[in-house]
Amino acid sequence: MAAKSIISRPVYGTLSPQPGKHHLFIADAEGALAISDMAAKAPAGFFDGAEIDFIPGPDNKHVAALEALRPAQFHQAPSFASLLPRLKQTLGNAHMGLRLYLAGTEGLIGQAMQVALEAGIDHTSMQTEHRGSLARRMQCVHCKGITENVTTQPSTCSHCGLLLLVRDHYSRRLAAFQGVCINAEDRSEIPPMEEAFP
Amino acid sequence: MGITFRKETFRDDFTFRNSPEHIRRFPFPFHEDAYMYAVNIEPHVVGPRGSVLENLIDVDEHYVAEMQDRALVLAEDPLRCQSLPHMTLAGWDLLELLMEQQALGYPEHFTLTRDGDRWRWINRPLGIDDTFTFGDTSTLPYGPMEYITRQSQGDFCILDQRDGNLWMDAGMVTTQADWSLDFDIGMNFFEWHAPVPLAHEKGIFTRALKFLTNIQQGKPARRLNWTMTINPRLDTSPENYHKWGPDRTTVTPENVGDKVHLRVELQSFWRLPRSNGIVFPIRCYLIKMDELVTQPKWARRLHRVIRDLPEELATYKGLTRYRPTLVEWLSKLDDGSATSPGFGPD
Numbered sequence: 001m002a003a004k005s006i007i008s009r010p011v012y013g014t015l016s017p018q019p020g021k022h023h024l025f026i027a028d029a030e031g032a033l034a035i036s037d038m039a040a041k042a043p044a045g046f047f048d049g050a051e052i053d054f055i056p057g058p059d060n061k062h063v064a065a066l067e068a069l070r071p072a073q074f075h076q077a078p079s080f081a082s083l084l085p086r087l088k089q090t091l092g093n094a095h096m097g098l099r100l101y102l103a104g105t106e107g108l109i110g111q112a113m114q115v116a117l118e119a120g121i122d123h124t125s126m127q128t129e130h131r132g133s134l135a136r137r138m139q140c141v142h143c144k145g146i147t148e149n150v151t152t153q154p155s156t157c158s159h160c161g162l163l164l165l166v167r168d169h170y171s172r173r174l175a176a177f178q179g180v181c182i183n184a185e186d187r188s189e190i191p192p193m194e195e196a197f198p
Numbered sequence: 199m200g201i202t203f204r205k206e207t208f209r210d211d212f213t214f215r216n217s218p219e220h221i222r223r224f225p226f227p228f229h230e231d232a233y234m235y236a237v238n239i240e241p242h243v244v245g246p247r248g249s250v251l252e253n254l255i256d257v258d259e260h261y262v263a264e265m266q267d268r269a270l271v272l273a274e275d276p277l278r279c280q281s282l283p284h285m286t287l288a289g290w291d292l293l294e295l296l297m298e299q300q301a302l303g304y305p306e307h308f309t310l311t312r313d314g315d316r317w318r319w320i321n322r323p324l325g326i327d328d329t330f331t332f333g334d335t336s337t338l339p340y341g342p343m344e345y346i347t348r349q350s351q352g353d354f355c356i357l358d359q360r361d362g363n364l365w366m367d368a369g370m371v372t373t374q375a376d377w378s379l380d381f382d383i384g385m386n387f388f389e390w391h392a393p394v395p396l397a398h399e400k401g402i403f404t405r406a407l408k409f410l411t412n413i414q415q416g417k418p419a420r421r422l423n424w425t426m427t428i429n430p431r432l433d434t435s436p437e438n439y440h441k442w443g444p445d446r447t448t449v450t451p452e453n454v455g456d457k458v459h460l461r462v463e464l465q466s467f468w469r470l471p472r473s474n475g476i477v478f479p480i481r482c483y484l485i486k487m488d489e490l491v492t493q494p495k496w497a498r499r500l501h502r503v504i505r506d507l508p509e510e511l512a513t514y515k516g517l518t519r520y521r522p523t524l525v526e527w528l529s530k531l532d533d534g535s536a537t538s539p540g541f542g543p544d
Contacts, residue, residue, distance in 0.1 A: 006392040006393060007388045007389060007391075007392040007398065008385065008388075008389040008390070008392035008393075009392070139381065141378050141380075141381060141436045141437055141439075142436075142437055142438075142439070142440055144277070144380070162440060167393070168392075169381070169392055169393050171381050171382070171384070171385065172384065172385075173383065173384040173385075174381065178378070178381050180436055180439060181439055181440045181443070184439045184440040184443030184444070185443040185444055185446045185447055185519065186444065186447055187444075
């Protein structure tokens, strides 16, 4: 569970079944467990109008558990990038009343939310639940490059190489935390790198 | 008689200076010998002749040089000017406001002529004479917000009002005190202020938002904010922090007066008539310590404010590294005598 901090930092809840006929779930890795837990509270027939898009991760766990929910559509994707074209089409064709459920790592929730925002869905209407790694997506404020799966504080920008303080300041539009050069004033100061987002 | 515009720079050789008249009109932000956040918002009405409030949109001797610096920033990084797709109408609102106010305050420098939707804008200091159709973006060389804010001092944020909140959905931000429009665009009032320490707990932003969402057309409001900058650098963006950050290590007892600048923002808030948005100009004024301390009251008061500033605020404003040197330098100009009430010099 992510610690509470500043106001722009996203706060996640617990998935709960929403009224409606059409439900779209997007999850990665242990996010599958959030869906399974929610399913236990869902009314009969809930998954008849549901699509689950799942990115299992390297160990390929939890696939069978999600298939057992017998959603109308189940799609397994190897990465978020590979899911993106399908997700854009699904959201573009969706009717009013589609319910969105995002579960798993912050990077997955943030990127799926970004696509949904672009499709015109209000972020407050989305159900989210954080499970698994605390790794962050970070935008370097200097070169604008995004570094995925940041686990240390500070962290090196994978694009320009500056040593960045990973802030709690978060942009939904970019689906990223802000990284700002930690030793900009004196480059000879090199603070120790610690595992902060395991 | 018009303004004599200075030829000066805000980078490299840093030739920016204030004339003696501009030192006297500097918007000194401390009305007492201490500083803490407050909802210091008041009606933006015309003030005394010769002050920065003589006109509601102030144009001063730095106008031409500031516009040249803005053009340099935009050439390096076009992301400093962004407008989300639904904000074009608000951009036209802003163009109208700034053309009207600049032409009203400085008729010798700016002229706006309107014939229905056919407008002619003459900007003599920048050598511009354009005729365009109001509301038709294809008749201007840039979008309306970018066009007019390339000709207006200060940063500009345009806020969309919906769901009882204000959303930072467009802006021209090249002279900012260390915040990124590119990162913050699309955020609401609480989100883009999230990194500010102490003020959330004091309820400052809840009260400020309530005030701002109720601003009416024709009744703008204003507040002052401040920080400090080493060298008269307008572009202290986070984007370039790794370039200007090292300046903070260069302050010595010998160069405090020349290098350390008080940076004051005159922020104003205006309801826009067609879009119902709010435009938030953030006008930046710089003054070096040598210039500021020519007013003994300001020297004494600034010494006390900086010396007693809470540590969190000093850190947030980036003063930590050079605060002791600055306080020591200012202390020699503080004989301990009382300061008169109010902002102005004695």
